[in-house]
Amino acid sequence: MAASAPAVPAPDRTGPCAGSSRAGPGETGQVGQVPGGGDAVTGRRAPGARRGTFLSGRWRAAPAAPPDACPGRVAGVIEFVRNVRLWFVPEDVRQEGATPDYRFSLANERTFLAWLRTALALIGGGFAVDQFLPDLRWGWRVGLALALLAAGVLCALRAVNHWVRCERAMRRGEDLPVSRFPALLGLVVAVVAVAMVVVVLVGWEG
Amino acid sequence: MTGARVRDPGLQPERTRLAWRRTTLSGAVVAVLAGKTALTGGVSAAGLVACALCCVCWLGLLGLAHRRIRALAAASAPGALAPRYASAAVFCTVALAVCGTALVVRG
Numbered sequence: 001m002a003a004s005a006p007a008v009p010a011p012d013r014t015g016p017c018a019g020s021s022r023a024g025p026g027e028t029g030q031v032g033q034v035p036g037g038g039d040a041v042t043g044r045r046a047p048g049a050r051r052g053t054f055l056s057g058r059w060r061a062a063p064a065a066p067p068d069a070c071p072g073r074v075a076g077v078i079e080f081v082r083n084v085r086l087w088f089v090p091e092d093v094r095q096e097g098a099t100p101d102y103r104f105s106l107a108n109e110r111t112f113l114a115w116l117r118t119a120l121a122l123i124g125g126g127f128a129v130d131q132f133l134p135d136l137r138w139g140w141r142v143g144l145a146l147a148l149l150a151a152g153v154l155c156a157l158r159a160v161n162h163w164v165r166c167e168r169a170m171r172r173g174e175d176l177p178v179s180r181f182p183a184l185l186g187l188v189v190a191v192v193a194v195a196m197v198v199v200v201l202v203g204w205e206g
Numbered sequence: 207m208t209g210a211r212v213r214d215p216g217l218q219p220e221r222t223r224l225a226w227r228r229t230t231l232s233g234a235v236v237a238v239l240a241g242k243t244a245l246t247g248g249v250s251a252a253g254l255v256a257c258a259l260c261c262v263c264w265l266g267l268l269g270l271a272h273r274r275i276r277a278l279a280a281a282s283a284p285g286a287l288a289p290r291y292a293s294a295a296v297f298c299t300v301a302l303a304v305c306g307t308a309l310v311v312r313g
Contacts, residue, residue, distance in 0.1 A: 087293040105286035106218045113225040120232040127239035130310045145310045156299040
C-alpha cells in the first residue's frame with residue numbers, strides 16, 4: 001500500500017507546467033502563440049491580433065515567482081549578457097509569452113524615450129559645462145564635463161536594457177522589474193550639482 | 207473618421223509620436239552644442255570630423271524617429287518597438303557622447 005505511491009508519478013503533474021522553472025509561461029504561453037502575428041518594425045499587424053494578459057484593468061502577475069536559483073553578482077552578469085543579446089535579436093523577445101496590449105508596449109517605449117532624453121540632457125550638460133564655464137581651471141571643467149558625458153552613456157545603455165526587461169516581463173505576465181538606477185542617478189546628479197556650486201564659488205578665485 | 211480606423215481614446219500612438227519628436231529635439235540641442243564646442247577656439251580637422259560625426263548621429267536619430275512615426279501612423283494598433291531600433295537609438299546617443307568626449311578632451 002505504501003510502496004505503490006512513490007513509484008508512479010502523479011498523473012496530474014504532467015501538464016505544461018510540470019518541468020518549468022518559471023511560474024508564468026505555462027499559462028500565458030498557451031494563449032499567445034499566433035504565427036505571423038505582426039511586424040513590430042513596420043507596425044503592421046493582422047486586425048484582431050491584439051490580445052494579452054491584461055484582464056480587467058490590471059496585469060495578471062505570475063503567482064509567486066520562484067526565487068532565483070543562483071542569486072548574486074554572477075547571475076546578474078549572465079542576465080545582463082542575455083539582455084544584450086536580446087537587443088539585437090528581436091525574434092527571441094517575440095517568441096516568449098503572449099503579445100501584451102499594444103498600449104503597454106507603447107507606454108514602455110515612451111518610458112524608454114524619456115530615459116534616452118535624460119541621457120541626451122546629461123550629454124548636453126557635459127557640453128554646456130565645457131563651453132559656458134570657461135573661467136574654470138582645466139581639470140575641474142574637463143572632469144565635470146566627462147563625468148556628465150559618462151553619466152549620459154550609462155543612462156542610455158540602462159535605458160535599452162530596462163526596456164528589454166520590461167518588454168519581456170510583460171510578455172511573460174510577470175511583475176515589472178524593479179531598479180535602483182533612478183536613485184543612483186539622482187545621487188550622482190545631486191553630487192555633480194553640489195560640486196558645481198563649490199566649483200563656481202571657489203574656482204573663480206583659484 | 208473614416209471608420210476603418212478606430213481611434214484610441216488615450217491617444218497612445220500620438221503620445222509616442224510626440225515622445226520621439228521630443229527626443230530628436232533633445233538630440234538637436236546636443237548637436238548644436240557639439241558644433242559650438244568644435245568651432246570655438248580654433249577650427250581643426252579633428253574638431254570638424256567630430257562635429258560631422260555628431261551631425262550624422264543626430265541624422266540617424268531623426269531617421270529612426272521618422273520610420274517609427276510612419277509605422278505608428280500606419281496601423282490602428284501598432285506593434286511594439288523593434289529592439290533593433292532601440293539599440294540603434296542608444297548607439298546614436300552613445301556615439302554622440304563619445305564624440306563629445308573627444309571634443310572636450312581636445313579643447
